Amino acid sequence: MxxxxxxxxxxxxxxxxxxxxxxxxxxxxxxxxxxxxxxxxxxxxxxxxxxxxxxxxxxxxxxxxxxxxxxxxxxxxxxxxxxxxxxxxxxxxxxxxxxxxxxxxxxxxxxxxxxxxxxxxxxxxxxxxxxxxxxxxxxxxxxxxxxxxxxxxxxxxxxxxxxxxxKGRTRIEPGMAKTFEYKDVQYDVDFKEVKGQLKAKRAIEVAVAGGHNILLIGVPGAGKSMLAKRIPSILPPMTFEEAVETTKIYSIVGNLSQDNPLCFNRPFRAPHQTISLAGLTGGGSVPMPGEISLAHNGVLFLDELPEFARATIEGLRQPMEDKVITISRAKSKLTYPSFVMVVAAMNPCPCGFYGHPTKKCKCTPGAVEKYLSKVSGPMLDRIDIHVEVAPVEFSDMASNSEAESSEEIRARVTKARKIQWQRFRNLSFNCNADINAAYINRICKTTKEAANMIQMAFEKLSFSARAYNKILKIARTIADLDEEEIINAKHVAEALQYRSLDRRYWR
Ligand SMILES: Nc1ncnc2c1ncn2[C@@H]1O[C@H](COP(=O)(O)OP(=O)(O)OP(=O)(O)O)[C@@H](O)[C@H]1O
Ligand SMILES: [Mg+2]
The missing domain is CATH 3.30.230.10 (Ribosomal Protein S5; domain 2)
Incomplete structure (x- = not known):
């Protein structure tokens, strides 16, 4: 039978x-x-x-x-x-x-x-x-x-x-389909606790608003890790489709809460520097999604970037570009999505004080170069926004005035994201950082003055084609924060600022 x-x-x-x-x-x-x-x-x-x-x-x-x-x-x-x-x-x-x-x-x-x-x-x-x-x-x-x-x-x-x-003897009743309601989580950290650092905060706001990758570089104790750890509190809500996509990954690794299984909050993954390549990008004998896929639709935070094995960092290049990672096995190929915003933090040299306004750096030029070279040019090129986190000013630290709260920043970020959802509603991506090359010129319209400014910068500073596209995308996000349809010179000027540190440190 x-x-x-x-x-x-x-x-x-x-x-x-x-x-x-x-x-x-x-x-x-x-x-x-x-x-x-x-x-x-x-x-x-x-x-x-x-x-x-x-x-x-x-x-x-x-x-x-x-x-x-x-x-x-x-x-x-x-x-x-x-x-x-x-x-x-x-x-x-x-x-x-x-x-x-x-x-x-x-x-x-x-x-x-x-x-x-x-x-x-x-x-x-x-x-x-x-x-x-x-x-x-x-x-x-x-x-x-x-x-x-x-x-x-x-x-x-x-x-x-x-x-x-x-057999028709007793009946099992099917479960009721759920209607899910979005619930805001309460974070125990808030941007209002970070004094000063207005430039870094603005850069983070722009990065989160458009889903751009960001690198924070600066001396020890400047507040890089502190800033990065507060990013979850300003992430925009997920759409239902995004939530389902992310939940699928957590379902496969068996990491869902039984009562409240839908992941409505964007993931924030902060793996330790000792993580292996397979742990970060996925793989293993029974292939499993890596940290980059567990951060799908959310944030992957790499603190102390140069401390990761170079091969591990380099392994992120392909999924950061393609937004999926494919793992090949003898009889099969597995694909995991990786729409993530990468946030990285690092010191500029082994002692940490290279470029400090008053303290002297003890590292030899060779040591600085070796340290920085752990982050390769192609990797750096994939990070849209580079920002220097300077030591906090004493006046800021001693001041009693309260800084802007995460809630206020999040409101602006969410507004900018909603403009993007509307703009990309029939496309396969939903934030500015992920605009497909074929759509860039159509979506990132500039004024004549802004176009001239980009052209001048491109010729003078020998940007890569990728950097050129990234500048346009960042400018698009800044314009969205301003609720402007056309990118103007002010938006471009700010975007260009975020691409200048690589020339200062990685000469
Ligand atoms: N802007 C700031 N406002 C308030 N406190 C701050 C600020 N910057 C740093 N701190 C304090 O200093 C501590 C260390 O900061 P943090 O760990 O973020 O530095 P870091 O830049 O990541 O340093 P490192 O390069 O050594 O990792 C924080 O936990 C916080 O208490
Ligand atoms: Mg730190």
């Missing part, structure tokens, strides 16, 4: 349909799973055998072969236990046949309980796209599944409970 049961698998952040096909025939008793299973899926044999027996069913004493189709994509994970068990129960006539509009996901425990799995959100999204009407998921993953409207998501506790539902 032959039966098939639909399920879902994961490649990268997207899902695909998997059919568990069971064949039970006469012959020496055996149980094989074929169809490119990895070691984890092979272990399903033991769980399924025990799960079936301990749920009050019989495990057929026959030759059992389960094929996971399509056979050319590697099957990773434990979510096939449930469809494998159901296909065997069906093929041995222990549960009735059901229609092909049902899909099943779940890991089995030896006792027959259905345990939570990672990646339920992308699987439910795909199942809906493929026209499935019902999807059965582990009870603990219900909230995540009901983010998707238009498909019935059933919470399953045990194999015997599900069998009873399929």
């Amino acid at each position: 032959f039966c098939k049961v639909a399920s879902m698998g994961i490649v990268g952040i997207d899902a695909f349909e998997v059919l568990a096909e069971a064949d039970i025939s006469r012959g020496l008793p055996s149980f094989d799973i074929v169809g490119l299973p990895d070691i984890g899926v092979k272990e399903a044999r033991n769980r399924v055998r025990a799960g079936i027996k301990n749920s009050g069913f019989e495990f057929p004493v026959s030759k059992i072969t389960v094929n996971l189709a399509p056979a050319d994509i590697k099957k990773i994970g434990s979510f096939y236990d449930l469809p494998i068990a159901l296909s065997i129960l069906q093929a041995s006539h222990q549960i009735p046949a059901f229609n092909d509009k049902n899909a099943f996901i779940g890991e089995l425990s030896l006792s027959g309980e259905v345990k939570s799995v990672n990646g339920v959100l992308p699987m439910v999204i795909k199942a809906k796209e493929l026209g499935f009407e019902n999807i059965f998921v582990p009870e603990q993953n219900l909230q995540e599944g009901t983010i998707v409207a238009g498909i019935n998501v059933f919470p399953v506790k045990t194999l015997s409970q599900l069998a009873s539902h399929l």
